[in-house]
Amino acid sequence: MRSSNAFPLDDDIVSQIMGFSPDFRTLKAIILVSKAFYRVFQTHPKVITRAVAYTIVGPALPQALRVIRYPYRNYVTQEDGPIPMSAACPEDHGPPVIAPNERNMLEENASVVGKLEDIYSLINKDRMSRTSVLTVDESWRFRRAMYRIMLYCNIFPNFPCDGGDAYLEEDDESLQAIRKLRTAFLCQYLANELQQLASVVRFLSSIFQNCGSDYEPGSDLLATGPSGALRTWETRSYNDLEIHDLDSPDASWTHGYFDIPLRKIWTNRGEVAPSEYESPSKWILDSVNGADDRCSRCASPGGLALFTESNWCRFPLDLTNPLKDQLNHNSTLTGPFEAALTPFLASPAEIERFIAGLFALRRREYDGWEPAHSYCIQCFARFVEDHAWMWFLQQRLRQGLTPPENCWYGWNCRMQTHNLRHAKTKNAALMRPHKGFQGSCGVAVSGVKREMFASGQYPAHGRTIRLST
Template sequence: MLFSGNGLPVDDDILDRILTFCPTFQTLQSTMITSKSFYRVFQTHPKSITRAVAYNAVGPALPQALRVLRYPYDEYNTPDADPAAMVEACEEDHLISVITAEEKQKLQENSRIVVKLENIYSLRHKDRTSKTSLLTSEESWRFQRAMYRIMLFCNLFPSTSYSEDMDDECIEKIRRQRTAMLKEYPTTELQELHSVTKFLQGICEEVAPDASLVQMLLSTGPYGAMTIWENRSYDTLEEDLEFPDFDDDDVDLKLFSRYFSLPLENIWTMRKVTPPKDEDPVSKWILDQVNGANDTCSKCAAPGGLQLYTEANWDRFPIYLPNLLKHHLKQNSTITQPFYVATAQLAQPENLAAFIGDLFSFTTRTSPEFDGWMRTDSYCNACLVKFLEEHLWIWFLDERIKGGWTPPENCWYGWNCRTQVHKRFHAETKNHLCVPIKGDAI
């Protein structure tokens, strides 16, 4: 027995219980090395303790997460594989067997991806005020269970595993395999999966120029969607996965066309189930409640709901900042070139969010209409654009002066001067980062 600090004995059952409450495998390992008694208890019940910690680390979707790791992809990653055998391989098993050290590491890696995506999903579709997921335990389970099943599907039907000479017959075989793999799930859980794929597709659509590329990106699964979100681009993903070049009649287009929607449509038809509607919100089938769905802009009262901007989602503001310089400043190359250099770091989402927050410190130096504009409020796109336009040039003036620039004499027409656009000498010898004192200042 291990004795506590007050001399009371601690039974092995209690030690066992303590170990099962470890939130991660690292915590379990650290706890075991603090005492021989903890180590001895673990050695007595390694399976049950490891299983309990695995559920703590991954959540109730552990069976789906383990199947992602254990599925024999190499055996079935071929058009000739039997669809029925593919479904039966490594079925989701709630009686979890021994988890290896390699699996523990991979479980945690995949879990981090799924949790990050849940945070994004929550911010966009549950509650716009929090970067951390506010999904209930039931909603989180639905989301994560679907996400791991999507991960399995994309691992089994990836974008880089097929030969270029694949014909229509091979493509049809793969489509049957895809339908079979999804058909094993109950209809309600397929509806959940549909909603989550719609969420992932939305992320891909923000960066992809056409529908064909969206489907190719969708085939990269949760990892691809997270990479796209974090980089606001698919460039890195394209380099990593070496997407094949394809034309309109290319086999790759046929292979990835309607990547998820086609097998799901086949299943809706077979089961005589009314298919989801295109206009259905991404929250349908996953969320029981959406927070702030009817909220309005804090300044103009325009309806916006989850589309309103808050401190939690400023990093997704889509406007190219140089376009928000006041009036004719955006056409003055002596302004735009150094401005571009000064704001280059804002391409990183976290930097952009912090920058917008800092701009609220300039409100005392603009017109009285911005008195009371708080960083904690919610803004529609039009109001946030207005705020940025009125403050970006002031911030840039301060930045240039801090960098050692001495402003020349102010132009009477300030940022509204038209001459600065087509006369470089005037643009260089007069300061236009100032309020007009002549002409129309509106």
């Protein structure tokens, strides 16, 4: 139907155009453009609002709406049992009426789920792309499971709702009651849906396991939900999460947070639980890109575990000491190096910036290495080790380093590991000299050489660059 003010498009077409708005802010801007757009929206507010919500969330919109509409309360103190709890606010596939106060919550949750999908895709689907390349069906399975996990974590927080003790005996009535409620809630889903949920839970667990080193991740971390996992990925630590005492990671309140109810459901149904040896993406993905790829240097198989420019952020810098040989046992050196490296461990982007800096310092034997190529962890770790000292030396030269007298034995000097005076007064050689070179044949980095290093130009091969300790 053509609009009464002679707008050049039919109302139905205008309505569809408005429905393709990427977010509600854009929709509002479109409505304010002209009276024609405003009138069309006033005629079809529910249809247009739902279309925009679908654009933001995707086909998992029913699950996303349930997260923000669920009547949260402390079910342990309720007497109506677990069935009303699991049946509350069902996943309605009918046309929803989305209230204005729900739109911000939808967008916030969709942002969390979307970022986690990008991470999931990078780790499990295609290591070459930082943004999700999941198919429509794969994305729907992932997001549906993620929103259900989000709802579960909101209903069952990692601390008792009444503020009680999270460390309870196994036979405590409150603990048994909450476990029954968790089991009853998950029991509402079909077998394949539970398998998809368990697959996504394993993905969240891998984030906590690989992004922090304070202690072995437990169920209390999973109870922080998708938003907790995303914060852990972005900050590489658990520091800003509300979790139990680090000295007591096995708080009984969250022990077996997902495992216990899932095992009970599969046992009661007579179904075989997914094996821990199965790929965590088995129930989500239909295919994987680059699963048979090999290392560009040694040709060893690696698949998704290979490192390339798009996934440098996965390299475990915080779990390794990339200084060479005896240098990583030199107490006068490891402290300053750790202090210089720590800021680059704060986020995935900083880790990528650090490794990009190493590629800018490539030594002659690494001329053929390119950021876009793929490398196994052994080859890539050797590359990082062979360049981390150069990066550190560059940092110290920029701070005004004046190297002391050279150490004849260089970086493999064992005296630097136990003789503090030697470590402080001698310069550890960081390039192994050629055969036939005797004594202090290296070139100390000073004057012109320092300027060459800062500009990315290095002394001739076979000479020695020294690092002050």
